[in-house]
Amino acid sequence: MRQAARCSSFVSLCLVHCFPLIISPAHASGERQLVAAINDYRAQPQRCEGRRVLVSTPLTLKSNLALPVGYGGALREGLKAAGYQAARVRSIRVIGAQDAEEAFDRLRSSYCAALLDNQFADIGVSRARSEWQVVLARPVLDAQLGDQRSASKALLAEVNAARAKPRLCGRQRFAAARPLTWNTALGTAAQRHSRAMANGNYFAHRDPNGDWPADRAWDAGYRGRQVGENIAAGQGSPSKAMAGWLASPGHCANLMNPMFTQVGAAYVANARSDQGVYWTMLFGAP
Numbered sequence: 001m002r003q004a005a006r007c008s009s010f011v012s013l014c015l016v017h018c019f020p021l022i023i024s025p026a027h028a029s030g031e032r033q034l035v036a037a038i039n040d041y042r043a044q045p046q047r048c049e050g051r052r053v054l055v056s057t058p059l060t061l062k063s064n065l066a067l068p069v070g071y072g073g074a075l076r077e078g079l080k081a082a083g084y085q086a087a088r089v090r091s092i093r094v095i096g097a098q099d100a101e102e103a104f105d106r107l108r109s110s111y112c113a114a115l116l117d118n119q120f121a122d123i124g125v126s127r128a129r130s131e132w133q134v135v136l137a138r139p140v141l142d143a144q145l146g147d148q149r150s151a152s153k154a155l156l157a158e159v160n161a162a163r164a165k166p167r168l169c170g171r172q173r174f175a176a177a178r179p180l181t182w183n184t185a186l187g188t189a190a191q192r193h194s195r196a197m198a199n200g201n202y203f204a205h206r207d208p209n210g211d212w213p214a215d216r217a218w219d220a221g222y223r224g225r226q227v228g229e230n231i232a233a234g235q236g237s238p239s240k241a242m243a244g245w246l247a248s249p250g251h252c253a254n255l256m257n258p259m260f261t262q263v264g265a266a267y268v269a270n271a272r273s274d275q276g277v278y279w280t281m282l283f284g285a286p
Contacts, residue, residue, distance in 0.1 A: 031125040033100035034132070035061050038115055038123065041108060048112035056118045065124020065135045067091070079137065080271055084122075086137040087234065087276025090114050094132040103132045140269045140276035142236035148191070148266060154238040155265040155281065156182055159255055162246060167256050170249025174256035183284055186227075186264025189213075189220035190280040193231070197278040198270035203233050217282060224262065226285035228254040233275035241267075241279045259285045 042056035064082040071078060075089050092111050097103035107115055114120075120136040127133075145151060160179040167174050193216055196207055206212055211219075213229035230251045235241040245251035254260070260283035269277040 030100045034103050034125055035123055037104040048116055053116045056116050059123040062122045062124050065137055066126040067135055069126050069128040069131045069133045085140045085271035087140045088119050088138040090136045092134045096130050097132055098130055140271050145237055151238055151267055158238055158242040162255055169252030177256055177258045180263040183262040183264050185220045185222040186282040186284050189216040190264045190282045191266035194266050194268040194278045194280045198268040198273050201273045224284040224286045228283040230254050230281045232279040
């Protein structure tokens with residue numbers, strides 16, 4: 001009896017430790033196959049829900065997006081606990097698909113818009129037999145963004161590179177303008193407004209207290225005669241924020257305005273907010 005008990009115990013332990021080693025590669029292979037099929041689908045123009053969708057960038061497989069099949073908690077909170085702060089997230093569950101090919105066919109048939117959405121950058125896939133859970137997400141910040149200081153330096157370099165060349169902002173032509181210098185008070189005001197937008201989950205030049213850019217600059221200690229402000233939300237890097245501003249005639253005009261000689265800028269991220277990250281750039285004329 002003791003020998004049988006020990007044998008039973010050994011077999012039980014072997015099953016606990018060895019069973020995942022037998023099935024995990026197959027499941028992992030199926031998950032990779034599904035991601036590969038989705039990326040192949042995104043790599044070519046498609047028709048989805050009656051409209052033509054251009055090529056989408058490939059998704060990156062992330063292990064911390066692989067939530068358990070049937071996960072019923074708050075998505076953002078679950079991902080945050082796993083170390084992923086999502087600015088945008090979508091979870092799709094497929095039931096009854098025996099392999100990756102069948103899972104992809106069902107996803108393409110019912111969720112083509114989500115699969116082709118270029119707002120998503122990452123993907124996680126988990127599987128329990130014939131049930132699949134696919135999580136599509138975009139992180140709050142680009143991995144290479146860095147801290148506030150490095151982002152501020154990058155923004156200063158970007159704006160001065162833009163001002164170094166003649167530019168057409170909408171219908172208004174601007175000659176090349178001299179480079180801006182960093183102003184600490186404007187940087188403080190920019191950071192305060194970005195933090196207020198991120199924590200208050202709003203996007204506006206006028207804050208809930210009724211203050212405008214000039215008010216916030218004054219409160220931060222700036223005493224210049226003129227102030228201008230650009231704001232942006234959802235961009236994961238300084239270059240993306242700058243690209244958005246340059247594409248907008250009004251924001252572009254602020255960037256190129258020769259009257260401005262000083263600047264301060266900052267971003268603040270909050271995974272609980274709608275846009276995830278908020279940018280503010282304040283221009284000043286002393």
